[in-house]
Amino acid sequence: MTEQAQQPVVRDGNVVAAREAGTLWGLFCECVRRCPVGIAYRDYDPVAGNWCDHTWQAIAARVDRFRAALAQEKLEAGDRVAILLPNGIDWVCLDMAAHASGLVVVALYPHDNAASNAYILGHSGARLVLLDSDARRQSLRPFRSEFPSLERMWVRDVGAGSATPTSELIVRNLADVLANTSEPPVPHPAAPSDLASLVYTSGTTGRPKGVMLSHFAMLWNAEAAAAIIPPRRDDVFLSVLPLAHAFERTVGYYLPMMGGSTVAYARSVQDLRDDLIAVRPTAMLGVPLLYERMSAAIRANVAGSFAKRILLQIAALLGWRRFEAAQHRASPGLAARLFWPILKHYIAAPVLAAFGGRLRAAISGGAPLDQDVARLLIGLSLPLVEGYGLTEAAPVVAANGLDDNFPGSVGRPLQGIEVKLSPEGELLVRSPSMMMGYWKDPGETARALDPMGWLSTGDFAELKDGRIFVRGRLREMIVLSIGEKVNPNAVETELTRDCLFKQAVVVGDRRPFLTALIVLDPDAWRRFAADKGLDPERPNHAASKTELLARVTPLLATQPRYAQVRAVHLILESWTIEAGLLTPTLKVKRDVVQKMFAREINALYAEPPQSRPRPY
Secondary structure, three states, rough: OHHHOOOOOOOOOOOOOHHOOOHHHHHHHHHHHOOOOEEEEEEEEEOHHHHHHEEEHHHHHHHHHHHHHHHHOOOOOOEEEEEEOOOOHHHHHHHHOOOOOOEEEEEEOOOOHHHHHHHHHHOOOOOOOEEEEEEHHHHHHHHHHHHHOOEEEEEEOOOOOOEEEEEEEEEEEHHHHHHHHOOOOOOOOOOOOOEEEEEEEEEEOOOOOOOEEEEHHHHHHHHHHOOOOOOOOOOOEEOOOOOOHHHHHHHHHHHHHHHOEEEEEEEOOOHHHHHHHOOOOEEEEHHHHHHHHHHHHHHHOOOOHHHHHHHHHHHHHHHHHHHHHHHOOOOOOHHHHHHHHHHHHHHHHHHHOOOOOOOOEEOOOOOOOOOHEEEEEEEEOOOOOEEEEHHOOOEEEEEOOEEEEEEEEOEOOOOOOOEEEEOOOOOEEEEEOOEEOOOOOOHHHHHHHHOOOOOOEEEEEEEEOOOOEEEEHHOOEOOOOOOOOOOOHHHHHHHHOOOOOEEEEOOOOOOOOOOEEEOOOHHHHHHHHHHOOOOOOOOOHHHHHHHHHHEEEEEEOOOOOOOEEEEEEEOOOOOOOOOEEEEOOOEEEEHHHHHHHHHHHHHHHHOOOOOOOOOO
16 A cells, blocks of 8 residues: 555545544544534434434434344344345444444345345354344245355344244344343444455456455545545435445445434335425435436426427527536537526526535446436536446446546546556456455455456556546457447447337347347337237237337447347346346446356347348
């Protein structure tokens, strides 16, 4: 670690520095000390039908009850405890109680399938898990043999309240657990370098890996990210992404705690529109899909009116020019100066009001952000910035700032982080917040981290003027048999711009041309089939494929000739997490999809030469 990297990044006296906190438990205690009656968290009470505020003092009292309960379970420092809950104050309370007890937290995705969560419970060797419901417990029962180390289950929402032994597994109602506690023990004297959490990667190829992150790694990364957009006492973060996601954990949980900010927990994606208006957040994190849906909703709102569509286009265009001028890259022009006040009032203001009307930072991460989406939302004055990171780096590597925002790039490396390109163009990262390694996997650790501490990200990238431009995943690059290389993500992004195509996987490695597996949007497909006189139940009929391939071709007009899709297989059933085809972060498991549809893929390449489209 360089001397520069060890220096505090944030010099705002209102932000708790990593060095001052020492550990995650230390950060929590310092925040409680500084603003005991401040609002720490806000959640929705479905019974009362309103939002409830929780002060730092009140959260600290509940954390103490969790600490006392953990002490009764005879766990030892270094033992793993797992959390399988939706976001909320109980997630926070067990997390902090575990850190105060010297335990290692293992976070699981509540919307992941039971088989995946069972694997993580077993691989991590967790001894205790907190579940959200008895239904969740029942879903794990068939996989009991995969997590033999687990001894205790605390279940939050369960009918029976008594302890229930099941195959040497003690199941207890969380309310009973917390009711029968005494004074909490003295906190465990953890060191900043101690292992704090196992954060499992999403596993797009193969089993997820357990990334070992120390207290220091997550604190340093949160502090470095806070230098880009410092948290404030009066900030309200709306938490949408699951806390099992490293991005949400560091930037949406520990970073707000550093500033004594409030975090409000969204109820669900379905309720997000109402939650935005009720909570009126000043900051929120999201994956690109979230902003894509918002963009689609804005466009759908004006779809029925030609005049409104034109006004939206003009507003976004002039707003984008104003944004570029504010970034010192262009002049806004006379039209923007004359007409923007009117367009802002009638077009942009209602959009911003739908986000609550107070957002000062909307952050996108986890995957590349579609540039049409970025231009629309930024053009309508949404303060949208993009960043880049990896779980192995705890996780933020680079980010755009509000005053230094270059859409299309993922920004500049955080202060103290080094980046460079390998001879093959792979992005390499060296950071003070680097992982300790992969849990129980020294071989994979050695492959990912070289002896000098450089992490192989697996991403192709370009470095321009100090900014990072990510171009695709190294392992996902397609090398055609004609020698050309294709980034499938770029082709898939163009395909799914069309509302008819919901999901796509492009295929062609060591083949003469590209083909694609495409999931059709049910409603759009029925309308398209009716308009073309096609059978909606037979998307792969020759006539249907001819029409759909004709729809595909113009979408790829900007792609090179060798990157054109020459044949398609159409699918009516969406790829889901439950089916094992998506990761918990909604990334397509490319290898699994291609294996499932291997016969269909081979058929696309087995057409008679006279009927097969030429690659050129």
